[in-house]
Amino acid sequence: MNAKPRTLPLSKRGMSFETFMWAFTRATALGMYGFILFGVVGALAMGAQHSMTFVEVLRWALVSNPGHVEYTNLPDITPFASMFWRLVASGMFLTAGSHGIHGVIVVLDDYLPKDNQRNWNRYLNMAMFFVVAAAGLYIIWTA
Amino acid sequence: MGLKRDVSLSTALRYKGQGPFLTFILHRIGGLGMAIFITVHILATFVEKQGWAIGDFINDIYMSPPFQIFILFCVLFHAINGLRITILDLFPTRLIQYHRQAIAIEWVIFIILFSFAAVSAVTTAIGRL
Numbered sequence: 001m002n003a004k005p006r007t008l009p010l011s012k013r014g015m016s017f018e019t020f021m022w023a024f025t026r027a028t029a030l031g032m033y034g035f036i037l038f039g040v041v042g043a044l045a046m047g048a049q050h051s052m053t054f055v056e057v058l059r060w061a062l063v064s065n066p067g068h069v070e071y072t073n074l075p076d077i078t079p080f081a082s083m084f085w086r087l088v089a090s091g092m093f094l095t096a097g098s099h100g101i102h103g104v105i106v107v108l109d110d111y112l113p114k115d116n117q118r119n120w121n122r123y124l125n126m127a128m129f130f131v132v133a134a135a136g137l138y139i140i141w142t143a
Numbered sequence: 144m145g146l147k148r149d150v151s152l153s154t155a156l157r158y159k160g161q162g163p164f165l166t167f168i169l170h171r172i173g174g175l176g177m178a179i180f181i182t183v184h185i186l187a188t189f190v191e192k193q194g195w196a197i198g199d200f201i202n203d204i205y206m207s208p209p210f211q212i213f214i215l216f217c218v219l220f221h222a223i224n225g226l227r228i229t230i231l232d233l234f235p236t237r238l239i240q241y242h243r244q245a246i247a248i249e250w251v252i253f254i255i256l257f258s259f260a261a262v263s264a265v266t267t268a269i270g271r272l
Contacts, residue, residue: 096181104174104178139185
């Protein structure tokens with residue numbers, strides 16, 4: 001038996017903050033798939049096929065930080081450490097970070113019944129996001 | 144007084160939750176696993192750059208095959224399940240009715256990719272010895 005769809009079109013649902021974050025979560029997920037694919041293609045174009053294992057290529061593709069290719073057999077990591085790839089790494093990192101911190105807040109909200117607790121959940125997680133984002137960007141740009 | 148609807152994980156999986164509930168729980172476990180891993184990995188790398196040995200120690204744990212296999216599970220399951228959710232959400236009227244079939248396809252893709260990735264992680268670790 002086919003279940004009847006119970007979804008409403010956006011025109012009937014309206015654009016609330018919840019709807020926006022629902023769309024944001026999906027948009028950032030699609031963005032991350034794009035970044036990963038771009039990282040894999042970039043690594044292969046820069047000569048990874050003879051000098052990196054599959055695991056090492058994936059590690060680079062997840063965040064294209066030059067530190068992620070430091071211990072591979074690549075003879076020269078200079079192309080991997082260009083400003084372009086650091087920008088790509090920063091984009092992936094901030095996209096993943098914002099997607100992730102929203103996900104953590106949503107999961108923890110399910111276990112926090114009081115408004116006060118949910119507010120603190122937001123404050124603490126947002127504060128943690130800014131600290132980790134600053135540390136992550138420092139690592140990417142100084143590696 | 145509202146109904147008490149809290150049930151244990153095993154009860155939820157045996158009752159109506161089954162496949163969709165399992166993917167829901169594994170998606171959350173995978174997401175939280177990655178969030179904790181990435182946060183600690185970034186902070187460990189940051190303190191390692193400041194010359195603190197604790198950062199090096201934590202990142203060495205992350206390089207171990209058991210941990211890599213765990214994080215590969217989190218990443219691959221969360222990514223493949225997330226892609227299924229996104230595709231179904233983009234075309235709800237056409238696709239939501241096939242969500243159980245979509246979950247079956249998801250598991251086939253996940254098992255193939257995860258097996259390949261786990262074997263690669265182990266052979267890479269053996270190659271480093």
